[in-house]
Amino acid sequence: MFARMLKLRLLNAVAPAYFFAATAVTFILHFCFFLPTIFPSSGESPIGSTLLHTVIFLFLMFNALGNYTMTIKYPAESANDPVVIPVCSPDCSDRIDAHYLLNGRHFCKLCKKVIFKRDHHCFFTGNCIGNRNMRYFIMFCIYTSCVCLYSLVLGVAFLTVEYSISFENPLTFLTLLPISTGYFFTGGVSGLQLFLVIMLYVWLGIGLVCAGFCCQQVLLVARGQTWCQLQRGALVKTRSPWRSNLRGVFGDRWGLGLLLPVRTVETDSDDHTPHSIIQRPHVH
Numbered sequence: 393m394f395a396r397m398l399k400l401r402l403l404n405a406v407a408p409a410y411f412f413a414a415t416a417v418t419f420i421l422h423f424c425f426f427l428p429t430i431f432p433s434s435g436e437s438p439i440g441s442t443l444l445h446t447v448i449f450l451f452l453m454f455n456a457l458g459n460y461t462m463t464i465k466y467p468a469e470s471a472n473d474p475v476v477i478p479v480c481s482p483d484c485s486d487r488i489d490a491h492y493l494l495n496g497r498h499f500c501k502l503c504k505k506v507i508f509k510r511d512h513h514c515f516f517t518g519n520c521i522g523n524r525n526m527r528y529f530i531m532f533c534i535y536t537s538c539v540c541l542y543s544l545v546l547g548v549a550f551l552t553v554e555y556s557i558s559f560e561n562p563l564t565f566l567t568l569l570p571i572s573t574g575y576f577f578t579g580g581v582s583g584l585q586l587f588l589v590i591m592l593y594v595w596l597g598i599g600l601v602c603a604g605f606c607c608q609q610v611l612l613v614a615r616g617q618t619w620c621q622l623q624r625g626a627l628v629k630t631r632s633p634w635r636s637n638l639r640g641v642f643g644d645r646w647g648l649g650l651l652l653p654v655r656t657v658e659t660d661s662d663d664h665t666p667h668s669i670i671q672r673p674h675v676h
């Protein structure tokens with residue numbers, strides 16, 4: 393148990409560092425390699441193309457980083473009972489990362505906080521995802537997916553222009569990494585080219601995982617369920633319509649939230665579960 397907890401704590405420290413490193417690399421590749429090569433200022437490409445791609449990239453990146461910040465700024469901790477001693481529910485199975493409490497909340501061992509409507513602990517933000525930051529987390533996933541897939545397209549264009557690699561054959565993408573790695577060790581491919589090829593796979597992987605994860609979260613929100621409940625096999629007793637479930641998370645001004653990382657719903661008042669819990673020592 394101790395070793396597994398240590399692994400989770402390590403992951404909690406490494407994942408944000410990985411996220412910021414990948415973001416910095418993406419920024420550098422875009423502005424130092426992709427845009428100057430694909431749209432050279434001295435060539436026939438109009439300056440408008442460079443400007444358009446810069447605006448699109450900065451917009452996607454701004455929303456990804458903005459929602460990342462909002463996920464951390466508005467944590468999902470239970471607001472009304474900060475002094476209540478966490479009491480385990482009888483059916484708390486003492487999971488590795490969290491305790492299930494009597495009042496329907498969770499105590500996250502990594503955050504060391506009582507969480508209301510806990511969904512899961514996100515290692516990239518180092519925070520629990522729950523009632524207050526679910527919307528930001530979903531938007532973070534959407535825009536991260538967009539940034540990665542957009543970078544993938546520009547990366548492919550850069551390799552085509554700079555190294556004359558043709559992607560007309562769909563199988564090229566499958567054979568690109570093994571062939572590039574082989575040529576790298578025989579001196580036929582530069583370190584930068586191999587790094588770019590690896591980044592294409594990283595962007596594709598993160599882009600698809602984020603898109604899939606986002607779809608799963610939206611479906612769970614529409615059902616009014618959390619990932620924690622799903623794992624415990626708990627069914628939601630009061631099934632409200634999917635529209636009100638989505639509105640509860642995304643707010644009435646959800647359209648604005650799709651375009652900008654701003655608050656569209658006041659969730660502080662959501663924490664209205666009555667405080668009828670018995671104070672007794674922690675079970676586990």
Ligand SMILES: [Zn+2]
Pocket residue numbers: 500501502503504512513514518519520521
């Ligand atoms: Zn947590």
